[in-house]
Amino acid sequence: MPSPPDADFLVLTSRLAPRLDGGYAVAVASRLRLLRSIGVTRPLLLTFDVGDADERAREIRHALREDPEGDIEMRNLYEEVVRDPSWLYEQAQEGGADPATAYRAIRDDAGAEVVSLPVIRDDPDWHLTRTPVIVRGERGSRVLAGFRALYAAWLTRVVAELRARAGDDERSVVVICESKQIGELIAEWVDPNVRIVHTVHNSHLAAPCRPSAPLRDDGWRRWLGLLDRFDAVVWPTPSQEDDVVERFGAHEGFAAIPTPIAPGLEPPARAREGTDVVMVNRLVDQKRVDTAIALWPSVVARVPDARLHIYGDGPLRSALQNLIEERGVSGSVHLHGYSDRVREAMATSAVFLCTSIFEGQNLAIGEALASGLPVVAFDVCYGPRDYVGAGGVLVAPGDTDGVASALTALLTDEGAREEMSERAREQSLLLTLEAVGETFTRLLEDVVARPARR
Known part of the structure; x- marks a missing residue:
């Protein structure tokens, strides 16, 4: 099997919770194991969910079936903000909360409010809001323009840290985005040495599932309109790739690569x-x-x-x-x-x-x-x-x-x-990992070799 390209690898998911997300969580965990199997050293899992840190850690360990050798690095946006909000405060701008919006306070261990997130109820497009995110600091409050700006601030920081660790300001970073919502928010990320590989987890078509069927929802409609912003898109089946190409046109970097599965257990006799x-x-x-x-x-x-x-x-x-x-x-x-x-x-x-x-x-x-x-x-x-x-x-x-x-x-x-x-x-x-690994490695090589699409 060929070696992966010389780069750092990030896997982005809103959360990793098998009890809540079923096959999606299994697929994300499988992607991390696939990266390890092709020779990626310590891929980095980034999660964006608010919640109890201990419960999150238990869910992630369970999804990954433990990680006893520390082969996968894991970080969460809000844990890092609570631990040290100063970096986020420096990236925020002058401004205040929207008086018509309810907010959810994120607090540190001492109970002090660190960040306040707008609560957008009953709206599947909540992540697209530009309602201010409030960042608290010793010099008062500042704002970020919605979740897009919040996520961009963290990802920029993470990439800068990886490059500093490698001693290379131009080091390639491959971002494997597992979530359409996150994909929408990072589609305009401009960095000549960042490549975005977006995966797909479900059908884009409403039932009955025919190539000409309506799209399932506006989220899919928006996301399909962004295909030319991603450096590669990984479809789980050849037939879905074919249907998308027929309806929306071909894009460089399309590939049909299934999520690998672990070997089955041998059944007991009879x-x-x-x-x-x-x-x-x-x-x-x-x-x-x-x-x-x-x-x-x-x-x-x-x-x-x-x-x-x-x-x-x-x-x-x-x-x-x-x-x-x-x-x-x-x-x-x-x-x-x-x-x-x-x-x-x-x-x-x-x-x-x-x-x-x-x-x-x-x-x-x-x-x-x-x-x-x-x-x-x-x-x-x-x-x-x-x-x-x-x-x-x-x-x-x-x-x-x-x-x-x-x-x-x-x-x-x-x-x-x-x-x-x-x-x-x-x-x-x-x-199997072996069957999928070589194809996936060659996709990553191609992605890093080409100029970034944004």
Whole structure:
């Protein structure tokens, strides 16, 4: 495998919280492990969330599955502001708070207010506000023009520190941005030696997911309008890249590179002889877990001892539990909530089920394939269509009878299940660190070799 370019590498994410963000957090953690696997020394993770520092550290350690050798450096914007606000105060301008806006105070350990953040309620575009951020100091209060200026001040400081540490004022810095919101805010970052590589985690299209479908929301619309500002964009599947190129045009630096997955666990002897079906996803509308619950009675009618185990949490948990009871399947459908033992559940289940109406990549499908777990999913863009292959059965979107029949066939035919299990493991080889690493390294080499796009 080629060596990575001589540069510092930053990974930007709003937060890293597997219990809240499911597959997104897993993908960010996987990106950090990918950087380490290709030879990047101590990639730096930057987070921008306000919260308890100890809880944040626990979440990050959990997402990274521990970091005993200190191979990944981690920093948080607000922890650094609280620890030493003087650098931010010096970058702020004269001004005051907006009297019509509520503010959230960020305080130091002594209870003194250090920064006050505008609270923009019920607005998905809160990050674009230019409402002043207030910075407190011994000489009074100063302001920054919204979160864009706040983030820019911190990133400029971080990059300057990295260059000072390397003794090179022109050292290349590669910023891997995992969040569209952050990407919008840094798209105009002008530094000839900074390169921005933006990753994508989900479909840009509303359901039904066709190339001509409407965009999911204005956030996607704005972000797609910024494609020429990023030095590279990493799409999780070739088909999503193709659809974007067809509709919005090609851009230098586009690449289809999946998020790699870790090897699966070896199942215990005769584990696949059971009739357990497993789902792993957040309990949100996109995943349509209600569809799985609604079709489950027809599976149980044909396979009476079948059990559906659903791992993951989210805002629909109570509604889904009510649906389970209404459908009379509380004895065979179980909501387990968030769990760090999903891989063990995959190793002892017979089939993996995905009823999403659209996807980006769907890391849980990749983990299922790596565990030798046959996948049954709707044939939706983009992840199932690109990566299930011979390792499962894809059913026409909305065909719940087809899903029930596919599940029944796999649960009742041990030979077919074993054969598909082997094909699932073969299919998962496309998603290993080794398979992804060389392509990712060459992308980084190309990005550093080209002039910055901003």
